[in-house]
Amino acid sequence: MSFADSPSEYAAASARILRDEPTMRTAVTGAARSKDDRRRAAWSQIDIEAWRDWARDLKSHVLTHLDRYLEEAERRLIENGVRVHWAETAEQACAVVASVAVVHRVRRVVKAKSMLTEEIGLNAHLETHGIEVRETDLGEYIIQLLGEPPSHIVGPSLHRSLDDCRRLFHERFGTPLDAAPEILAATARRVLRDDFLQADLGVSGANFLAADTGTVALIENEGNIRISTSLPRIHVALVGIEKLVPELEDLAGMIQLTARSATGQPIGNYVSLIQGPRRPGEPDGPDEVHVVFVDNGRSALLADEHAWETLRCVRCGACLNICPVYRQTGGHAYGWAYSGPIGAILAPAILGLEESMPLPFASSLCGACAEVCPVRIPIPELLVYWRERAVAADLTPPMERLAMKAYANLAERPAAFGAASDLVRFLPIVKGGRALPVLGSWTGARGAPEPSTERFLRKWEQTYGAAHESSVRGKEEGQ
Amino acid sequence: MSAPSAFHAGAAPRVALFATCLADRFFADACADAVRVLRHLGVEVEVPVGQTCCGQPAHSTGNREEAVRMARHTLATFADADHVVLPSGSCAGMLRRFYGELLGTPAAAALGARTWELAQFLVHILGAAAGPLGTGLAGRRVAYHHGCHALRELGVHDEPLALLRACGADVVPWDGDTECCGFGGLFSTRFPEVSVGMADRKLDVLPDVDAVTSSDGGCLLQLAGRALRRGREQRTGGARGAPRPGPPFVHLATLLREGLEGAGGPRP
Numbered sequence: 001m002s003f004a005d006s007p008s009e010y011a012a013a014s015a016r017i018l019r020d021e022p023t024m025r026t027a028v029t030g031a032a033r034s035k036d037d038r039r040r041a042a043w044s045q046i047d048i049e050a051w052r053d054w055a056r057d058l059k060s061h062v063l064t065h066l067d068r069y070l071e072e073a074e075r076r077l078i079e080n081g082v083r084v085h086w087a088e089t090a091e092q093a094c095a096v097v098a099s100v101a102v103v104h105r106v107r108r109v110v111k112a113k114s115m116l117t118e119e120i121g122l123n124a125h126l127e128t129h130g131i132e133v134r135e136t137d138l139g140e141y142i143i144q145l146l147g148e149p150p151s152h153i154v155g156p157s158l159h160r161s162l163d164d165c166r167r168l169f170h171e172r173f174g175t176p177l178d179a180a181p182e183i184l185a186a187t188a189r190r191v192l193r194d195d196f197l198q199a200d201l202g203v204s205g206a207n208f209l210a211a212d213t214g215t216v217a218l219i220e221n222e223g224n225i226r227i228s229t230s231l232p233r234i235h236v237a238l239v240g241i242e243k244l245v246p247e248l249e250d251l252a253g254m255i256q257l258t259a260r261s262a263t264g265q266p267i268g269n270y271v272s273l274i275q276g277p278r279r280p281g282e283p284d285g286p287d288e289v290h291v292v293f294v295d296n297g298r299s300a301l302l303a304d305e306h307a308w309e310t311l312r313c314v315r316c317g318a319c320l321n322i323c324p325v326y327r328q329t330g331g332h333a334y335g336w337a338y339s340g341p342i343g344a345i346l347a348p349a350i351l352g353l354e355e356s357m358p359l360p361f362a363s364s365l366c367g368a369c370a371e372v373c374p375v376r377i378p379i380p381e382l383l384v385y386w387r388e389r390a391v392a393a394d395l396t397p398p399m400e401r402l403a404m405k406a407y408a409n410l411a412e413r414p415a416a417f418g419a420a421s422d423l424v425r426f427l428p429i430v431k432g433g434r435a436l437p438v439l440g441s442w443t444g445a446r447g448a449p450e451p452s453t454e455r456f457l458r459k460w461e462q463t464y465g466a467a468h469e470s471s472v473r474g475k476e477e478g479q
Numbered sequence: 480m481s482a483p484s485a486f487h488a489g490a491a492p493r494v495a496l497f498a499t500c501l502a503d504r505f506f507a508d509a510c511a512d513a514v515r516v517l518r519h520l521g522v523e524v525e526v527p528v529g530q531t532c533c534g535q536p537a538h539s540t541g542n543r544e545e546a547v548r549m550a551r552h553t554l555a556t557f558a559d560a561d562h563v564v565l566p567s568g569s570c571a572g573m574l575r576r577f578y579g580e581l582l583g584t585p586a587a588a589a590l591g592a593r594t595w596e597l598a599q600f601l602v603h604i605l606g607a608a609a610g611p612l613g614t615g616l617a618g619r620r621v622a623y624h625h626g627c628h629a630l631r632e633l634g635v636h637d638e639p640l641a642l643l644r645a646c647g648a649d650v651v652p653w654d655g656d657t658e659c660c661g662f663g664g665l666f667s668t669r670f671p672e673v674s675v676g677m678a679d680r681k682l683d684v685l686p687d688v689d690a691v692t693s694s695d696g697g698c699l700l701q702l703a704g705r706a707l708r709r710g711r712e713q714r715t716g717g718a719r720g721a722p723r724p725g726p727p728f729v730h731l732a733t734l735l736r737e738g739l740e741g742a743g744g745p746r747p
């Protein structure tokens with residue numbers, strides 16, 4: 001298995017994936033690039049910068065008045081006949097779902113794709129109560145069969161190639177090894193049909209929740225969310241407290257922007273707007289609808305004057321798709337539910353900073369993520385922010401701290417800095433040596449960089465002398 | 480592109496060159512070439528001797544205290560300069576984007592505002608894309624790597640391409656020329672496998688060119704270092720025939736100097 005069990009294994013896990021599973025890099029890079037291409041095309045059709053401003057401001061407004069909107073949402077939900085629960089931690093959220101399931105003697109659960117349920121580890125928890133859980137999103141179904149966690153917020157199985165899926169379905173369901181994708185999808189649909197019919201409870205997340213009407217909004221392409229939330233007699237929606245928008249009308253913009261950013265579609269194939277259980281006279285819908293508002297670190301994040309903007313995230317995955325670091329390994333290397341740039345700035349808030357190391361450092365700070373975030377989260381700045389917090393909390397290598405202090409000491413003394421710089425060309429790195437771990441990490445797979453035979457500043461000084469007090473000015477010779 | 484102001488107005492702007500610690504050590508010729516190009520365009524160049532490091536390595540690794548100290552030193556060193564020009568988009572981005580916030584003083588923000596990456600300065604302040612350079616790069620096929628910080632912190636994209644073309648170079652399209660090379664300072668040694676994978680992606684799609692260039696020495700070290708190792712592995716990997724040596728990785732300042740007068744011209 002190629003995934004890490006925790007973020008702390010990122011360095012080893014990423015190296016292992018690149019070394020042992022080169023096809024994963026190919027699959028991830030290909031899928032991510034194609035998603036990014038589709039996003040770019042979909043963005044080009046609208047006045048995207050205005051949309052992004054609007055979405056940023058809307059989410060910032062909600063977050064700034066979250067207490068008010070949560071109370072309003074709760075009132076409306078209750079008026080709609082929805083049972084509302086509050087869960088401060090992942091354990092509490094799991095316990096709420098389990099208790100609903102136990103009270104109703106639920107044996108089988110069907111699940112709509114939900115990253116929040118991955119975050120809180122719901123499936124494993126329900127299974128300890130002897131409840132069978134079936135993922136019904138095709139990608140989630142594939143990785144459930146494989147026993148793997150999702151490797152992408154939107155495309156959980158994007159690290160698996162078509163051939164991987166053919167082999168899996170051949171072993172499980174006897175489909176031919178060269179089956180067309182349509183055959184595989186039809187097979188999954190047939191198998192899942194029974195699960196839908198036998199399930200007592202459907203679990204979903206929520207893309208948004210409109211406070212003014214208590215409307216849970218869900219975007220999807222396969223129709224499995226529609227069935228999971230309407231066919232079983234109970235529907236439980238787990239909703240992160242940051243998912244609110246003020247009004248039903250706001251969904252129109254947010255749903256389109258999310259779909260365009262996630263998959264390049266103007267809107268998902270299915271958009272479900274759920275406003276409570278089946279009413280008298282209605283033919284379809286569950287008898288009971290529960291909404292579980294989940295905090296799990298979010299209110300603490302909201303209180304962080306720097307990092308609170310992270311909560312604007314709509315989980316579109318655009319930052320993963322464009323991230324050159326994510327493209328090397330996919331999500332498993334990150335060791336928890338959310339990967340890529342957004343995962344690296346969510347982890348400290350949800351898991352704790354120490355538990356998240358070294359994810360805030362697993363970025364070259366190239367800045368591509370910030371350019372594609374539909375709600376303009378300043379991801380690179382927040383990565384640096386968490387790095388600063390990590391340094392302040394002594395979570396970075398002591399040698400690196402010392403080296404940085406020594407470098408700053410030198411940098412304040414130009415003569416000493418110059419003398420030290422002169423020595424660079426004598427470092428063993430030139431010979432491919434491994435005198436220092438840092439140099440060994442460089443030369444493991446790269447040729448040694450060749451220092452100039454003489455530094456520029458030294459040469460300049462020699463040419464023009466140190467005649468001037470504060471600066472050496474070039475004369476017109478050599479022109 | 481903005482109107483060529485100072486150059487055509489006849490006022491010779493005074494420029495302080497910030498060589499940057501990386502280019503000083505690894506691209507000494509490129510620093511000298513930057514001076515040569517600036518002088519060719521009538522600029523008076525000075526090189527403050529007190530300059531050391533802009534503080535970016537500390538800033539990007541979260542060592543804020545050290546970053547502030549280096550920023551303060553740099554601010555004092557360049558306090559009197561009309562313009563600060565760097566042969567590095569990454570370090571220029573550090574001054575321009577982060578000094579104001581790090582030091583919290585108007586002077587720091589003001590220094591950032593008169594700080595330029597070389598190509599940015601040549602185009603926007605000197606109007607150099609309009610023709611005053613030579614055509615020494617005629618017939619040269621060049622691939623340009625956009626350093627992330629030049630591109631995304633400074634918004635520099637067309638400037639270096641325009642300069643190369645003005646010198647006669649054929650800038651060959653390179654798929655992924657705006658993707659990160661994987662250097663990222665300490666990132667490259669902290670996660671070497673991922674870093675190298677990122678370089679490989681770019682080298683895999685590198686077109687057939689005479690030179691690869693960029694405004695950032697760090698990126699060039701990364702790409703050249705990886706290309707060198709790949710070439711060596713190819714040779715020992717039993718591939719038949721000697722593989723063609725890859726193109727050189729040359730700093731933009733050096734190519735522009737060659738553009739002035741053809742390769743091998745004098746340096747300051």
